[in-house]
Amino acid sequence: MAKRSAPMEIEEAVRAVRTSSRRRQLLNAAVAVMQTTGFHQMSMQALADQADVSVGLIYKYFGGKEDLLLAAIVDILDAFRDELDPAMDAVGDDPVERLVAGFRHYVEIVDENLDAVVLTYRESRTLDPQGRERIKELEVETSAPLRAAVEAGIAAGLMNDLDPDLVVFNLMMLAHAWALKHWHFAPRYTVEQYIRAQVRFVLPALLAPGAADDYRHLME
Amino acid sequence: MAKRSAPMEIEEAVRAVRTSSRRRQLLNAAVAVMQTTGFHQMSMQALADQADVSVGLIYKYFGGKEDLLLAAIVDILDAFRDELDPAMDAVGDDPVERLVAGFRHYVEIVDENLDAVVLTYRESRTLDPQGRERIKELEVETSAPLRAAVEAGIAAGLMNDLDPDLVVFNLMMLAHAWALKHWHFAPRYTVEQYIRAQVRFVLPALLAPGAADDYRHLME
């Protein structure tokens, strides 16, 4: 009996995997093409060529061009959201250590997705209001662990009493800046150098007077 | 002779003014349309309607659509560059005062050109390499007075020995953030509040330990 049902489950699983891998293949191709030509300049034919499939097939996996854009952006933001928490957990409970680890990892993900990050800035206005809303929500979700660290830091008296919201968005902007101003920073800094320089810039602004000495090691 | 040339000069001046006012009229219309629809969605017909001229006329003043985009972006960046210096001069010679005044004014200009600023982020990849280069140069030019203030501040021992380049780009990013994340900040802050909050965030990071007390008034 299990034998009879198994094939069906397998078949379904196979299809699910195939579907998912096609989506991934197409999303990767889409980001690759968009990074060089931009969303509007990307023709569906060009995308098909890049992904090595036919144009028609794209429409089996995505509702249309805009749907593809939304999926690509959401895909990136999902990565941010899902990777941030574990990276922060890895360094323990100290709010400052957690925040710095979070920022560091955020920049690293940005570095691995330079074009995708730029994409979220360039093309989100292209989406319909619903899609835009979705993206804003994701961005806020993503910032949640950072915000929690800031709030914990303030509560523990380790950080100055600044608006956590502003602090978090500032950190995200500085992380995004690595992508947005890559033309400017790349010749001057490696990612690692960029991260350290920004931490050196930001920490003094955050740390409460009494706590500054305890985190000297984070600023070398 | 003077009699003959005078009318001509006037005619030329009239033409120059008219030409210039036509360009302005078209640029304003272009920014107005782009802010709602985006560059790619803007049809030349829509632009012509907005500017109350015929499509054909646009091509008398601009080489084409992309040329118009470049002109619009350059136009905005010119404003930044030209207004920053005077605003900083108005507060005297103190590097810290100058830097804060510069940042304050920068954000104010951003606030008056929200859509235009977003435009520079969204559409610069659309331009040809030459146009992109032009924009980067302008951005660097714009940052010059801010950089000078930072360098002066460091030289005078008023500011920490940070990379002036990084500091300036950070300040610009935080100013741009008022436009880029306007959906997030606008419900929480007025421009004035945003400026003060950011100054409170940034100054502690910049000021040398000994100088902090002297600029308490800037952070209220």
Add this chain to the structure above:
Amino acid sequence: MAKRSAPMEIEEAVRAVRTSSRRRQLLNAAVAVMQTTGFHQMSMQALADQADVSVGLIYKYFGGKEDLLLAAIVDILDAFRDELDPAMDAVGDDPVERLVAGFRHYVEIVDENLDAVVLTYRESRTLDPQGRERIKELEVETSAPLRAAVEAGIAAGLMNDLDPDLVVFNLMMLAHAWALKHWHFAPRYTVEQYIRAQVRFVLPALLAPGAADDYRHLME
């Protein structure tokens, strides 16, 4: 031997029936979809969904979309042709009675196949010349029993000496009108009323002066 062949025959018969039932299933589905969306708007996927089979299977039973259309139309016309004769035989030998019975039955079949009839008018131009020819032949074949009745009626002096061909095509047009102008007639007449009204209209035109009285009962 018989033992070996019997199963095969059964198998073949099963296959034949299944083939035939598949064809029928598909034709019914096709007519059902076409009646709501039209032939050109009907996608093979929609047809497959309606028939609850896969797209691929359709091509095992029909050469393609146009082949399917021809089959659907021929199917309808076959029904007309095959049902008319028996219905006319049922009323005996009198040419007028036969003609009226034929017309009556014709309208009734039209009523049961409203969309299919409209289909023959709407889509026959879609077919290739050969297919069109086939349909014209079928229509002529279908009209044969009616024509025979008219010719018999004229020969017997019961009907006026009109062109039988014209009479028959007129009758068919008036029958088709029940489908073609259904939007107009349906709110005003039931089928039964429509048939009687048309008989009352047509009979006086057909009946020879001396015969009129004998068929009063047909006109109530």
Add this chain to the structure above:
Amino acid sequence: MAKRSAPMEIEEAVRAVRTSSRRRQLLNAAVAVMQTTGFHQMSMQALADQADVSVGLIYKYFGGKEDLLLAAIVDILDAFRDELDPAMDAVGDDPVERLVAGFRHYVEIVDENLDAVVLTYRESRTLDPQGRERIKELEVETSAPLRAAVEAGIAAGLMNDLDPDLVVFNLMMLAHAWALKHWHFAPRYTVEQYIRAQVRFVLPALLAPGAADDYRHLME
């Protein structure tokens, strides 16, 4: 003063005429292409070629393909409606004479627009509900003068007491049949012969017993 306003009026008039002639040119081309290939088979490129304009221009004068179809059909029906009344007035006041003249002219218009008439049957289902409604209204409008003649004839005791609505639709069907079954009738009849044959068929059905003799000349 008049001089200043005149040019504008002329300019407007010129544009109106040009617009109208473009529409006509396109409608004629559309009917020409549709008659050979059918609406769905007609590509906008084929239409453009036939009309000797560019594809883009078509969209300046029509909202799209379906709009063009509606316009083409309406155009034909308008001709029917506008030409019927004058033709009937020309023969005087006698209801029977008027009806016959109306029918005769109706068939003649059909003969001049064979493909267009077939078009109205083939493609009206293609239109959206609003367009379909429009067409039904036009058809009813067109039938008005015929209906008036029938009603007058019945009131005057010249015609049998049949449903005028049915009579009129029957006449229209028989007129349309000249187009719908042209493949069948054309080899057998000229238009003139067809008209006379149909009049001979229909009049006996309509005329009241007493009036039959007075209209013998109409049936030759």
Add this chain to the structure above:
DNA sequence: CATGAATGAGAGTTCATTCAT
């Protein structure tokens, strides 16, 4: 200087058909 009718290449999207499973 100013117009806007006209162009036509190129876009996104659909869908009849095929074929490996």
Add this chain to the structure above:
DNA sequence: TATGAATGAACTCTCATTCAT
């Protein structure tokens, strides 16, 4: 026998650009 993923040509429609007036 039956499937449905994959194809790619063909479709309608848009719009930057030109040019006769």
